[in-house]
Amino acid sequence: MNLRQEITEKIRKIAGDANVRVDEPMKDHTTMQVGGPAALFVTPGSEQEIVRILKLLKEERIPWYVLGNGSNVICRDEGYDGVILCLSGRFKGYEAKETEDGTVQVTVKAGTDNKEFAKEMADAGYAGFEFASGIPGSLGGATTMNAGAYDGEMKQIVQAVRILDPDGQIVLKSAEEMEFSYRHSLVSDGRSIVLETILALHRDEPAKIRERIADLTARREEKQPLEYPSCGSTFKRPEGYFAGKLISDAGLKGFRLGGAQVSEKHAGFVINREHASAKDVLDLVEHIQRTVKESQGVTLECEIKIL
Ligand SMILES: Cc1cc2nc3c(=O)[nH]c(=O)nc-3n(C[C@H](O)[C@H](O)[C@H](O)COP(=O)(O)OP(=O)(O)OC[C@H]3O[C@@H](n4cnc5c(N)ncnc54)[C@H](O)[C@@H]3O)c2cc1C
Known part of the structure; x- marks a missing residue:
């Protein structure tokens, strides 16, 4: 990896030495x-630094990629010859404003962790984000x-988004x-x-919000292989089917390729069972797609972003 020293130094000056690796x-x-x-991994702390x-x-025409918590991204074994801007490191926090119509407007910085945020919303008595409390x-x-889970989806609670556009x-x-x-x-294209x-949330009793979070957490723990590293559901839900059932019906539950495995607990999850490489995971993803297509005629689209 060889990113020009001069650029590295300039980025260090902007973000601080400790935040550039x-x-x-x-x-x-x-x-x-x-x-x-990654050639350079930067954790900016403010909007101004990001800009x-x-x-x-x-x-300088240097490739870059914005990373959150990396829970839906796989980087290839060869690495990434560019700059990762990781917002999960330092770009965190929120401000809440109660409005006259009873809703609560909460402005959240992009690097804020879903789980921590859900807990803080529950403590404050702000409801609506519970569905995302277990999305890591x-x-x-x-x-x-x-992102979505248990009948909730971000689009239901997002009021507006401040973005740094391609210009x-x-x-x-x-x-x-x-x-x-x-x-x-709109921003899925990575530009x-x-x-x-x-977010537009609403007031409710903290105890009730906590109860809903606890219920969803229990449902997740029961169904999902949270004890192993993964990216959650590997494939998008094909219309009219469930990816996990298709994979299971294709006889792939527990199927292993190198260190990667189709989870025995939930066939929709590819897990890092033991020292998997990115190649193990990606080869297994391809094998699943081929097998399901051949046996059931359904195309499985990978949900994970590959870097
Ligand atoms: C155990 C487990 C369970 C999961 N369950 C669910 C679930 O129930 N529902 C669900 O929808 N997902 C689920 N996921 C997948 C994943 O957690 C979600 O897709 C999550 O929203 C990704 O957030 P992230 O911060 O980790 O993003 P990353 O994985 O870091 O990035 C994902 C994509 O978003 C882009 N991105 C990230 N931050 C920004 C930003 N600030 N601006 C522009 N682009 C950005 C990245 O470039 C990348 O393309 C699960 C994953 C795991 C491991």
Whole structure:
């Protein structure tokens, strides 16, 4: 990996030495725990830092990738010869404003952790985010992916999103302009950065909110192989089918390729069973897609982003 020293130094000046790492293993920053090094791994702490770094990278035509909590990303074993801007490190926090119509407007920074945020919302008595309490990502990742679970989806609670657009401008997009659809949004193409998401929540008793979170957590723990590294559901839900059932019916439950395995607990999850490489995982994903297509004629689309 060889990113020009001069650029590295400039980024260090913007983000601070401690927040810029060279040849950083991506397996330490993704929940599948696979993948080679990123040439430069930066954890900016403010909007201003993000804007300045991105301007520099664009001027120098250096490839960049924005990362949240890495719970839906796999980096290949060869690594990434560019700059990772990881917002989950330092770009966190929220501000809440109670409005006259009884809703609560909460503006959340993109790197804020879903689980921690859900807990804080429950403590404050703000309801509506419970569905996402077990999604192990950041608010920016959840917004970009229109993450969803248990009949909830980000698009139901997002009021607006502040993004850094491809021209380097900070703009406010309404929920409609965000073009949310199943695991997709306006910013899914990787050219913009979600800075803040503005949510419309409502008041409820903390005890009731905590109860709903506890119920969803129990359901997740019962069904999902949370004891192993993974990216959650590997495939998008094909219309009219369940990916897990298709994979199970194809006889692939428990099937292993190198260190990667189709979970025995939930066939929709590919897990890092034991020291898997990114190649093991990606080969297994391909094998599942081929087998399901041949045996049942259904195309499974991978939900995980590959870097
Ligand atoms: C055990 C487990 C359970 C899961 N359950 C669910 C579930 O129930 N529902 C669900 O929808 N998902 C689920 N997931 C998948 C994953 O957690 C979600 O997709 C999550 O929203 C990703 O957030 P992240 O911060 O980790 O994003 P990353 O994985 O870091 O990034 C995902 C994508 O979003 C982009 N991105 C991230 N942050 C930003 C930003 N600020 N601006 C622009 N683009 C950005 C990245 O470039 C990448 O393309 C699960 C994953 C695991 C491991």
